Amino acid sequence: MPLQWLPRRLSKPRLAWSARLISSTAQRSVSHEHHAAALVSKLDTSSAAFKSNKLSMDGLQNHLDDLYTNKIRLGGSQKAREKHTSKGKLLPRDRINRLLDPFSPFLELSPFAGHELYKDPLPAGGMISGIGTVSGTRCMILANDPTSKGGSYHPISVKKHLRAQAIAAENRLPCIYLVESGGAALPFQSQVFPDREHFGRIFYNQAQMSKAGIPQLSVVHGLSIAGGAYMPAMSDENIIVRDQGAIFLAGPALVKAATGEVVSSEELGGGLMHSTVSGVTDHLAESDEHALVLARQAVASFSYKPLPYESSRKPRPVEEPLYDITDCNGIVSADIRKPFDMLEIIARLVDGSKFHFFKKLYGETIITGFAHLHGYPVGIIANNGVLFSSAALKATQFIQLCEQRGIPLLFLVNVSGYMVGRDAEQGGIARDGAKMVKAVATTTVPKFTVIVGGSFGAGNYGCAGRAYDPRFLFMWPNAKISVMSGEALSEVMASVSSDPSQREKLKAQIEHEATALYSSARLWDDGIIRPDQTRSILGLALATAHESFDIKREHQSPGNFGVFRM
Numbered sequence: 426m427p428l429q430w431l432p433r434r435l436s437k438p439r440l441a442w443s444a445r446l447i448s449s450t451a452q453r454s455v456s457h458e459h460h461a462a463a464l465v466s467k468l469d470t471s472s473a474a475f476k477s478n479k480l481s482m483d484g485l486q487n488h489l490d491d492l493y494t495n496k497i498r499l500g501g502s503q504k505a506r507e508k509h510t511s512k513g514k515l516l517p518r519d520r521i522n523r524l525l526d527p528f529s530p531f532l533e534l535s536p537f538a539g540h541e542l543y544k545d546p547l548p549a550g551g552m553i554s555g556i557g558t559v560s561g562t563r564c565m566i567l568a569n570d571p572t573s574k575g576g577s578y579h580p581i582s583v584k585k586h587l588r589a590q591a592i593a594a595e596n597r598l599p600c601i602y603l604v605e606s607g608g609a610a611l612p613f614q615s616q617v618f619p620d621r622e623h624f625g626r627i628f629y630n631q632a633q634m635s636k637a638g639i640p641q642l643s644v645v646h647g648l649s650i651a652g653g654a655y656m657p658a659m660s661d662e663n664i665i666v667r668d669q670g671a672i673f674l675a676g677p678a679l680v681k682a683a684t685g686e687v688v689s690s691e692e693l694g695g696g697l698m699h700s701t702v703s704g705v706t707d708h709l710a711e712s713d714e715h716a717l718v719l720a721r722q723a724v725a726s727f728s729y730k731p732l733p734y735e736s737s738r739k740p741r742p743v744e745e746p747l748y749d750i751t752d753c754n755g756i757v758s759a760d761i762r763k764p765f766d767m768l769e770i771i772a773r774l775v776d777g778s779k780f781h782f783f784k785k786l787y788g789e790t791i792i793t794g795f796a797h798l799h800g801y802p803v804g805i806i807a808n809n810g811v812l813f814s815s816a817a818l819k820a821t822q823f824i825q826l827c828e829q830r831g832i833p834l835l836f837l838v839n840v841s842g843y844m845v846g847r848d849a850e851q852g853g854i855a856r857d858g859a860k861m862v863k864a865v866a867t868t869t870v871p872k873f874t875v876i877v878g879g880s881f882g883a884g885n886y887g888c889a890g891r892a893y894d895p896r897f898l899f900m901w902p903n904a905k906i907s908v909m910s911g912e913a914l915s916e917v918m919a920s921v922s923s924d925p926s927q928r929e930k931l932k933a934q935i936e937h938e939a940t941a942l943y944s945s946a947r948l949w950d951d952g953i954i955r956p957d958q959t960r961s962i963l964g965l966a967l968a969t970a971h972e973s974f975d976i977k978r979e980h981q982s983p984g985n986f987g988v989f990r991m
Contacts, residue, residue: 461781461796464772466748470755479755485902486754486955489537489942497536497548501572509572514646514669515713517553517568520603523717524559524566531557531566532965534589537953539581540946548573550948551582554589556598556969560725563969565593568603571647576606578652580616583624584948590630592951595896597973599640599727600631601720602660605670608652624652631659640727644716645670645696645706654694658705664719665696665706672699672706740800740971744777746960753956757839757903761878762912767792767807767837770877774798774960780805783823788815793823795832799964801971803873807837812884813844814857820887821857824864825986833871833967833974836889839878841910843887860989861887867986871896871970875959876904876941876950881913891949897966899954900941906949907939 469475498518500506506516515523525531538550553568567589569576578586593600609617609624617624631641643657645665654672657663665672673694680686680693692698700709708723710716750773756765772778775796782794790810796803804827806820827834843849843858865872865887872895880890885906889895900906909917914935922928937943941953954962 461779461794463747463778464768464780466769466772466778467766468748468752468756468769470752474758475755478758481759482754482757482901482903482956489902489953492540493536496546497540500548500570501574505572512669513712516572517570517603517605520644520646520713520717521553521555521557521566521568523714524601524603524720525557526559526561529558530961530965531555532962533952534592535585535945535948535950535952537942537945538585538948539579540942542581542946543579545574547579547581550585551576551579552585554585556592556965559601560721560727562724562727563598564724565589565598565600566603567600569606569653571605574610576647576653577608577610578606578617578624579610579613581946581948582610583617583627584622586627587622587630588948588951590627590634592896594630594634594637594639595973596969597637597639598969599642599724600634601724602641602643602656604643604645604649604653604656605647606653606656607648607650608654627652628655628659631656635659635661640724642720642723644710644720645672646713646716647671648676648690650674650676662708662723663706664708664710664716664723665699666710666713666716667696669713670696670706740968741776741797741802743800744779744797746773746775747778748773750774750960751957753959757878757901757956759903761839761903761905762910764810765839765878767809767839767877770837771796771805771807774963775803775805776800783826784819788813788817788819791816791820793819798835798960798967801964801967802832803835803967804832804870805835805837806888808840808878808884808888811841811844812858812861812887813849814852814854817843817854817857817861817887821860821864821989824861824868827870828868828986831870831974833873833970834868834889835963836872836874836895838874838876838880838884838888840880840884840888841913842882842884856991858883858887863989864986865889865893871967871974873963873966873970874898875954875963876900876906877956878904879910880904880906881909896970898950899952899959899962900944900950901956901959902941902953904941904944904953905936905939906941906944907935909935910939 533555536549539547551570551573555566556563557566567586635641641660643660643663645657647670649657649672651674654674657672671690671694677688677690677693680688696709699705708719710719753770753773756769771780775798780794780796784793790813792807792809794805796805804823843854872889874889874895891898914932944950945953
């Protein structure tokens with residue numbers, strides 16, 4: 426999941442699945458407030474274990490780097506790209522590069538969507554989505570990739586588009602659609618057209634966001650047919666490229682078959698017609714480059730309306746952690762059954778490595794406490810082992826505190842689940858685990874989840890898995906997510922099956938399906954991130970959520986968690 430700095434007008438933008446660097450735009454200075462003590466790291470970076478862990482993590486990152494650089498980033502085939510650029514068009518990633526403010530970061534979401542999902546490759550799910558700054562305003566950008574199946578919408582494309590819109594709506598991000606699409610992929614029509622979360626939901630979301638005052642802007646770079654035509658039609662403001670962009674519900678061939686009318690593409694839905702006759706578009710551009718200049722000017726006008734308004738809660742000045750973030754590559758073993766101290770990760774993420782513990786000596790298999798990250802306050806919940814009743818109760822109370830104080834929650838996840846066995850059941854683990862799950866489900870503060878190890882069973886629910894609507898959910902390259910680990914599954918199967926080959930086959934299947942790449946291909950997360958970029962990406966995510974949360978809190982009373990079973 427790339428985070429990159431886009432340099433000023435490079436012909437080939439530096440796009441990678443994760444960025445090489447990012448620094449806070451906030452002021453760097455030492456805070457004069459000292460409410461939390463700095464953590465003291467005990468990590469031995471010269472140890473054999475650290476070196477082995479780092480070697481494994483580096484190998485996973487190199488594999489993802491290679492996959493992103495040589496396949497995902499390129500989009501469609503070389504022939505398709507050459508055909509596209511021969512018409513004077515920019516490739517979709519170049520369009521994004523021209524749109525964004527120079528030297529500003531772009532947080533690409535779910536670039537591995539669609540990986541190995543279909544018989545024919547669909548790089549990035551046929552579209553690019555991400556958060557970037559345009560004319561000083563943080564925006565959600567969604568760009569069709571016409572070099573990949575003509576920019577048509579496969580099931581994963583729809584899912585990716587809807588996820589980007591959900592992030593935009595929750596964080597009040599204006600949406601910019603760079604449109605060049607043939608609409609729904611017809612062979613998959615039953616999987617993209619009729620259901621609630623299918624193609625039509627895209628336009629429903631546009632209408633709802635427009636109603637909520639979240640600007641919707643479309644730039645039509647090429648053919649926008651059928652469902653693709655509704656993207657600009659449902660937008661608040663539209664730009665189209667002359668002699669290149671075209672919007673129509675049915676193309677010339679279909680019109681002739683349906684009505685007998687013979688009409689050219691330009692006359693039917695070209696940029697000049699829509700800008701002078703139909704009024705579907707508002708601005709006529711002479712080229713891709715000109716269209717993106719007009720888009721930047723349009724976004725600049727958004728600032729005339731305070732959306733979102735100036736937050737009353739200013740972030741603190743930023744302190745860099747006392748310890749090197751790159752050490753995170755060597756903390757977690759490739760074998761996620763091996764324990765590690767989550768405090769070592771926290772010490773490399775939070776400002777000044779300062780952490781104020783909550784219930785430090787109680788329920789010690791979970792860590793809870795307050796910190797700042799890139800100047801923003803966060804309540805951290807981090808696993809340090811299996812969840813006992815005491816840990817679940819501790820986390821529940823901590824979530825209540827963060828809800829009362831309006832402090833966002835950051836979950837650092839490496840959880841095998843809740844404790845099982847006679848003593849645990851008699852002690853009420855089901856009841857106490859349910860309290861934690863209910864608190865996670867009902868809190869109104871923004872939640873951010875990073876899976877740094879395993880996320881198994883009901884522990885996934887209690888630690889803000891995908892079903893619990895975190896604002897963002899990221900995975901480290903080594904992370905795994907499934908109903909149980911392969912080892913646990915093997916033991917369960919041994920009790921119900923006497924066929925060793927069947928057990929081993931199912932174990933291998935589960936282990937494959939638990940990998941981060943398998944997850945990201947299906948949009949079970951918002952992307953795989955490099956451990957050494959976790960602080961930077963969380964800083965951007967917190968900044969994205971900051972003002973929208975203040976607006977939400979204006980209309981909500983904190984603290985309603987429903988009924989906790991006592």
